[in-house]
Amino acid sequence: NAGVTQTPKFQVLKTGQSMTLQCAQDMNHNSMYWYRQDPGMGLRLIYYSASEGTTDKGEVPNGYNVSRLNKREFSLRLESAAPSQTSVYFCAGTRGDEQFFGPGTRLTVL
Amino acid sequence: GENVEQHPSTLSVQEGDSAVIKCTYSDSASNYFPWYKQELGKRPQLIIDIRSNVGEKKDQRIAVTLNKTAKHFSLHITETQPEDSAVYFCAAPSGGSNYKLTFGKGTLLTVNP
16 A cells, blocks of 8 residues: 555756656545645645546646546646746645645756 | 635744644635644645534644634644654645645744754
């Protein structure tokens, strides 16, 4: 039982490059989330998926897209990375009301 | 949407002292208030939560209190230990659903031996 897993752990991109952050969970969560964490800003919701087949915007969705591929997987895509997207990205799933976070992806955009 | 304010942003205490972190929220319909702890370089983890039908909840050295009238809730840590050093986040539901949370900006707690 791995919980919530994320790949990659670290990534460096150049401005304008694209990439997809992967998230998978084996805890049978219905809801899944993508957050970004910046110093002094807490955890800000980018997108979430309340159930398989649905996705909705969170607080800071601009520059991102998501795909809920199936119940287990929820990916986050940056189509054209910008330095402002340098951050730590956390995926999470919910069981009951508790959110379980993945280990995070540290992304740097040069 | 929900607005969550958290204070202080940093807190330094001596080992054995108590620590209190406070949060306010804006949506009077909110009914679930979790606290997450994030150690350096690690993922956030739930440490305690409270629902609106109770005013206080305790779990060993940590407790959370809720004042729905004033729309604020607080985390209390007693007999602090160095391993309590971490960033603590409060959260409240947004959009009328417990599965979508708005987080406070966090409090960096340092417990000095």
